Amino acid sequence: MAGPLALGILVSGRGSNMEAVLDAIGAGQLDAEVRVVLSDVESAPALRTALSRGVPALHIPTGKYRTRLSDEAEKEWVRVLREHGVEVIALAGFMRMIHETILSAFAGRIVNIHPALLPAFPGLHGQRQALDYGAKVAGCTVHFVNEGMDTGPIIGQRVVRVEADDTEQSLSARILEQEHELYPECLQLLAEGRLRIDGRRVRILSAQDALRKECNDPSG
Amino acid sequence: MAGPLALGILVSGRGSNMEAVLDAIGAGQLDAEVRVVLSDVESAPALRTALSRGVPALHIPTGKYRTRLSDEAEKEWVRVLREHGVEVIALAGFMRMIHETILSAFAGRIVNIHPALLPAFPGLHGQRQALDYGAKVAGCTVHFVNEGMDTGPIIGQRVVRVEADDTEQSLSARILEQEHELYPECLQLLAEGRLRIDGRRVRILSAQDALRKECNDPSG
Numbered sequence: 545m546a547g548p549l550a551l552g553i554l555v556s557g558r559g560s561n562m563e564a565v566l567d568a569i570g571a572g573q574l575d576a577e578v579r580v581v582l583s584d585v586e587s588a589p590a591l592r593t594a595l596s597r598g599v600p601a602l603h604i605p606t607g608k609y610r611t612r613l614s615d616e617a618e619k620e621w622v623r624v625l626r627e628h629g630v631e632v633i634a635l636a637g638f639m640r641m642i643h644e645t646i647l648s649a650f651a652g653r654i655v656n657i658h659p660a661l662l663p664a665f666p667g668l669h670g671q672r673q674a675l676d677y678g679a680k681v682a683g684c685t686v687h688f689v690n691e692g693m694d695t696g697p698i699i700g701q702r703v704v705r706v707e708a709d710d711t712e713q714s715l716s717a718r719i720l721e722q723e724h725e726l727y728p729e730c731l732q733l734l735a736e737g738r739l740r741i742d743g744r745r746v747r748i749l750s751a752q753d754a755l756r757k758e759c760n761d762p763s764g
Numbered sequence: 765m766a767g768p769l770a771l772g773i774l775v776s777g778r779g780s781n782m783e784a785v786l787d788a789i790g791a792g793q794l795d796a797e798v799r800v801v802l803s804d805v806e807s808a809p810a811l812r813t814a815l816s817r818g819v820p821a822l823h824i825p826t827g828k829y830r831t832r833l834s835d836e837a838e839k840e841w842v843r844v845l846r847e848h849g850v851e852v853i854a855l856a857g858f859m860r861m862i863h864e865t866i867l868s869a870f871a872g873r874i875v876n877i878h879p880a881l882l883p884a885f886p887g888l889h890g891q892r893q894a895l896d897y898g899a900k901v902a903g904c905t906v907h908f909v910n911e912g913m914d915t916g917p918i919i920g921q922r923v924v925r926v927e928a929d930d931t932e933q934s935l936s937a938r939i940l941e942q943e944h945e946l947y948p949e950c951l952q953l954l955a956e957g958r959l960r961i962d963g964r965r966v967r968i969l970s971a972q973d974a975l976r977k978e979c980n981d982p983s984g
Contacts (some may be wrong), residue, residue: 663897664884677883678965680921681903701900703923708968745898748928 549576549735552630554638555583559590560720561636561657561727566597568728575735580628582621584613584640600628611640618645625650632734634727635689642689652741654689655734657727659719661685661701666694671716674706682706682715684723686730688741697746699730699739769796769955772850774858775803779810780940781856781877781947786817788948795955800848802841804833804860820848831860838865845870852954854947855909862909872961874909875954877947879939881905881921886914891936894926902926902935904943906950908961917966919950919959 548569553562562581568574581594581601594601604621607614613621622645625633633646635656642654660670662685665677674682683703690696702722706715733739738754740747749757768789773782782801788794801814801821814821824841827834833841842865845853853866855876862874880890882905885897894902903923910916922942926935953959958974960967969977 661881661884661899661901663899664881676964678918678963679881679883680905680918681881681923683901685900698898698900703901743898744896 549574549731550629550631551576551578551731552625552628552633553578553581553594554633554635555581555588555590556585556639557588557590557637559588559593559636561634561723562590563593564724565634565636565728565731566594566599567724568732574728574732576731579630580625582624584638590636606640609640612643613640613646615643615645618643622646622649632731633689634731636727641693643691647689647691652688655699655730656687656689656694656696657723658685658687658694659716659723660694661703662687662694662698669712671719672712675710675712675715680706682719684719684726686726688746697741697744699733699746700726702726769794769951770849770851771796771798771951772845772848772853773798773801773814774853774855775801775808775810776805776859777808777810777857779808779813779856781854781943782810783813784944785854785856785948785951786814786819787944788952794948794952796951799850800845802844804858810856826860829860832863833860833866835863835865838863842866842869852951853909854951856947861913863911867909867911872908875919875950876907876909876914876916877943878905878907878914879936879943880914881923882907882914882918889932891939892932895930895932895935900926902939904939904946906946908966917961917964919953919966920946922946 555562566578569576578599581599583591583603584606586603591601604624605617607617631653633650633654658670660674661683665673681703683701685701686699688696704718704722733748736751736754738749740749775782786798789796798819801819803811803823804826806823811821824844825837827837851873853870853874878890880894881903885893891902901923903921905921906919908916924938924942953968956971956974958969960969
């Protein structure tokens with residue numbers, strides 16, 4: 545790819561992972577540019593944060609469903625993402641399932657971060673699920689998004705020990721620290737063209753192999 | 765508890781975790797005694813290994829099912845375990861589900877080790893399941909046994925990174941190293957009376973708290 549990775553970030557709330565991505569870009573650790581931040585929630589604090597950091601940020605209507613965007617809405621989201629030149633979509637606490645229209649428009653170019661060691665504890669409140677189950681380890685997962693709920697090919701995972709006195713809050717906070725490191729790290733691999741999806745497995749090429757691949761296949 | 769933990773180990777194959785337990789006892793790291801090793805498979809190498817180390821080891825008929833013991837067989841297994849003074853059953857590669865008769869005779873006193881980070885990848889070939897899924901972390905879990913398939917309360921977990929060039933064999937070998945440390949460690953907590961099952965969570969008491977509990981409740 546030429547130039548920094550053109551990211552669109554989808555948020556529903558605070559957007560702390562969005563901030564971590566912006567921080568990593570600012571620190572020169574992630575060769576990317578956040579072209580636009582979109583939210584399904586008009587009052588999402590992440591929109592204000594993005595704007596205050598000079599990133600275009602919009603609320604776009606979602607249609608009539610609560611857990612997904614309507615097909616019509618997905619078309620509009622795709623239009624806005626393309627209008628801003630977005631190559632890769634990063635979900636950062638986006639609380640709706642992504643469906644066919646966006647999935648096919650950005651095939652293999654949508655990633656998500658989830659606060660659990662997938663495939664354990666998908667869906668809402670991964671941290672609480674881990675605590676309630678009595679797991680002794682927890683963590684977070686960055687993965688490509690497919691049509692399932694947190695079921696796409698895994699790019700990276702970080703582990704956190706569950707402590708005897710952990711509450712949902714304390715465990716979530718420790719996992720979040722790891723999320724904030726893992727997400728930029730995985731996006732940087734994507735920016736360097738070093739990820740290959742091979743069935744369910746994501747292979748991480750060496751920087752050299754990625755470069756060689758790019759030279760043999762300039763279309764990317 | 766007075767004296768070393770009286771263990772009965774159930775095996776179906778090689779029994780490498782059985783050996784790790786015997787080694788830990790020999791090294792003074794685990795305050796237990798293996799009273800008897802039982803196998804559902806007459807040719808299990810673990811039986812010979814146990815005998816060669818001076819531990820009583822028996823094949824006991826299983827009844828007509830392939831994936832469990834018959835109720836009649838479970839009664840006979842319980843009888844033999846009791847005859848040898850077994851307090852706690854440790855499964856070590858035992859390939860049958862434990863049912864009502866044994867579960868109720870040794871309620872809360874049956875443990876198992878599984879080569880995956882439960883609740884991910886229960887059942888057969890946990891390591892291969894993790895590889896096929898494309899997980900970036902794998903590991904092992906020691907848990908109390910309940911009526912489900914690898915669903916009981918978790919005592920301890922160890923994590924292993926999945927490497928890019930891992931095969932089922934290489935990953936299994938690295939997980940096995942962790943199993944051989946984790947199982948004796950968890951059994952030692954049991955021997956010290958430091959585990960409390962609290963719903964789905966297993967609390968690990970400090971050595972001091974465990975002692976205090978024992979003094980207040982000498983039966984216990």
